[in-house]
Amino acid sequence: MEKLLKILRKNARLSAEELAVMTGRTPAEVETQIAELERKGVIRGYSAVIDDEAFDDDSVLALIELKVTPQSQSGFDEIAARIASYEEVESVRLMSGGYDILVSVIGRNIREISQFVNQRLAAIDAVQSTTTHFVLKSYKENGIIKTDPEKDERGMIFP
Amino acid sequence: MIDYDSLLSREAQAIKPSGIRRFFDIAAEMDDVISLGVGEPDFKTPWRIRRTAIDILEQGRTNYTANAGLVELRKQAAKYLSRTIHTSYEPQHEIVITVGGSEAIDLAIRATVNPGDEVLVVEPSFVCYAPLVRLAGGVPVVIETKAEDEFRLTAKALREKITDRTKLMFLPFPNNPTGAIMRREDLESIAGVLRETNVFVCSDEIYSELTYSGKHVSIAEIDGMRERTIVINGFSKSFAMTGWRLGFAAGPEPIIKQMLKLHQYQIMCAPSVSQYAAVTALKHCADDVAAMREEYDMRRRFVVDGFNKLGLDCFTPQGAFYVFPCIRSTGLSSQEFCERLIYSKKVAVVPGSAFGECGEGFVRVSYAYSIAHLKEALVRIGEFVKEIRNG
Numbered sequence: 001m002e003k004l005l006k007i008l009r010k011n012a013r014l015s016a017e018e019l020a021v022m023t024g025r026t027p028a029e030v031e032t033q034i035a036e037l038e039r040k041g042v043i044r045g046y047s048a049v050i051d052d053e054a055f056d057d058d059s060v061l062a063l064i065e066l067k068v069t070p071q072s073q074s075g076f077d078e079i080a081a082r083i084a085s086y087e088e089v090e091s092v093r094l095m096s097g098g099y100d101i102l103v104s105v106i107g108r109n110i111r112e113i114s115q116f117v118n119q120r121l122a123a124i125d126a127v128q129s130t131t132t133h134f135v136l137k138s139y140k141e142n143g144i145i146k147t148d149p150e151k152d153e154r155g156m157i158f159p
Numbered sequence: 160m161i162d163y164d165s166l167l168s169r170e171a172q173a174i175k176p177s178g179i180r181r182f183f184d185i186a187a188e189m190d191d192v193i194s195l196g197v198g199e200p201d202f203k204t205p206w207r208i209r210r211t212a213i214d215i216l217e218q219g220r221t222n223y224t225a226n227a228g229l230v231e232l233r234k235q236a237a238k239y240l241s242r243t244i245h246t247s248y249e250p251q252h253e254i255v256i257t258v259g260g261s262e263a264i265d266l267a268i269r270a271t272v273n274p275g276d277e278v279l280v281v282e283p284s285f286v287c288y289a290p291l292v293r294l295a296g297g298v299p300v301v302i303e304t305k306a307e308d309e310f311r312l313t314a315k316a317l318r319e320k321i322t323d324r325t326k327l328m329f330l331p332f333p334n335n336p337t338g339a340i341m342r343r344e345d346l347e348s349i350a351g352v353l354r355e356t357n358v359f360v361c362s363d364e365i366y367s368e369l370t371y372s373g374k375h376v377s378i379a380e381i382d383g384m385r386e387r388t389i390v391i392n393g394f395s396k397s398f399a400m401t402g403w404r405l406g407f408a409a410g411p412e413p414i415i416k417q418m419l420k421l422h423q424y425q426i427m428c429a430p431s432v433s434q435y436a437a438v439t440a441l442k443h444c445a446d447d448v449a450a451m452r453e454e455y456d457m458r459r460r461f462v463v464d465g466f467n468k469l470g471l472d473c474f475t476p477q478g479a480f481y482v483f484p485c486i487r488s489t490g491l492s493s494q495e496f497c498e499r500l501i502y503s504k505k506v507a508v509v510p511g512s513a514f515g516e517c518g519e520g521f522v523r524v525s526y527a528y529s530i531a532h533l534k535e536a537l538v539r540i541g542e543f544v545k546e547i548r549n550g
Contacts, residue, residue: 007530010530014530018461021460021461022458022460022530152201154201
């Protein structure tokens with residue numbers, strides 16, 4: 001299973017048959033395993049890694065640090081779940097250190113993101129403060145390098 | 160005007176340049192070629208090893224080492240051999256650190272071969288053995304391995320080629336280009352033939368770490384064979400360290416002593432920075448090697464399956480990072496297949512005939528590439544084969 005996840009993490013578009021050949025199993029076994037991983041929630045989905053800069057120059061990625069007052073019953077979970085339910089939000093993480101929750105948001109422009117911070121995040125009672133960082137350039141995402149791919153410098157040295 | 164013809168050594172001139180040089184020149188000049196041609200890992204040298212080299216440079220430890228190599232490296236090599244092939248060598252007198260496995264091959268030949276001695280070369284194999292044997296005045300005698308034996312050397316084929324002039328035999332397994340390996344029982348039967356003779360074995364085990372489904376076995380482990388075997392190994396393939404040029408030879412003291420003497424006049428010592436880095440490789444990088452092996456293994460299965468589906472029969476190799484599909488069903492020779500493939504689909508593979516006459520009818524395909532790269536290459540080869548078959 002670990003092997004399967006390692007392959008899928010890099011390339012989720014290989015067919016069950018190809019995965020079966022690579023891991024020395026039958027396609028049916030691979031399909032069962034993947035179904036199992038999906039059912040258990042280990043595999044949460046399959047998404048393309050899109051370079052937003054290449055697709056749309058104007059989109060903006062922001063990382064927003066939140067200081068949050070923990071709730072008596074649920075701690076940070078309830079607030080984090082609420083933020084995670086917002087469509088604009090790409091990721092929500094509980095952090096150790098100087099703040100509590102880190103949110104990443106993709107917007108069409110800076111104004112859209114400031115509106116989101118003002119109206120959706122700052123408006124939550126438990127949120128004490130927000131610090132917004134706009135991302136200037138992204139070099140690697142989801143393990144995939146976004147700058148020009150490295151050239152294969154190996155020569156045709158014989159043999 | 161100086162007359163170069165009379166200047167040049169007759170032995171050097173008599174050595175044929177590699178027959179496929181022209182083909183490689185074509186590939187080098189074309190854009191967007193998908194190569195499956197290289198014989199080196201696509202992985203970077205593990206970071207820990209590179210880090211050691213950086214530290215050594217920073218400290219300025221860039222002098223010659225002992226001729227035979229750093230004592231610590233020889234000790235680690237001895238430990239490595241005892242761990243992997245269960246054979247013990249004395250680091251002071253039975254191991255020499257060389258400039259790649261290549262130098263060790265040359266030393267082994269020149270330490271043992273007298274003019275007229277016959278040297279058995281198992282083919283298909285790495286191309287350097289026969290020319291180096293000739294330079295030493297020896298006579299290369301080819302033993303062909305066959306697809307129906309999964310390119311393993313059989314006792315029968317060996318026995319047929321042994322004469323009273325046979326001095327040395329090269330045993331290149333895991334094999335480049337076929338990916339064949341010798342299992343313990345295969346080695347036992349070879350050893351059964353050799354023990355009755357005075358033939359010495361040079362076991363080129365440079366791909367030993369890349370053995371799939373099972374562990375590598377060396378002929379030196381087989382009863383009575385340690386005393387008649389030189390084991391050659393190195394760092395290029397196992398630790399992805401091709402450019403560091405580092406290998407070693409281990410064997411009985413009388414042979415190593417002569418090899419060391421030649422090495423000392425010819426090379427002085429292997430590169431010192433590489434040697435320090437190699438100590439780290441042997442001490443700390445077994446996990447990196449295992450991770451690379453696992454990755455190669457997945458690609459191997461993928462590529463073998465791919466060729467068989469295209470109708471190019473491909474036995475499942477158990478070692479190295481090559482597959483050796485048979486292309487006879489296309490009606491083309493190895494050379495024609497490779498040239499037409501590169502011109503029409505821009506995919507480079509190596510003709511099997513480059514590795515000995517018995518490699519004719521096959522091509523060598525390296526899978527030291529990403530799955531995405533291999534997948535694209537297989538699609539193009541598939542189109543090519545279809546076009547050939549449809550005339």
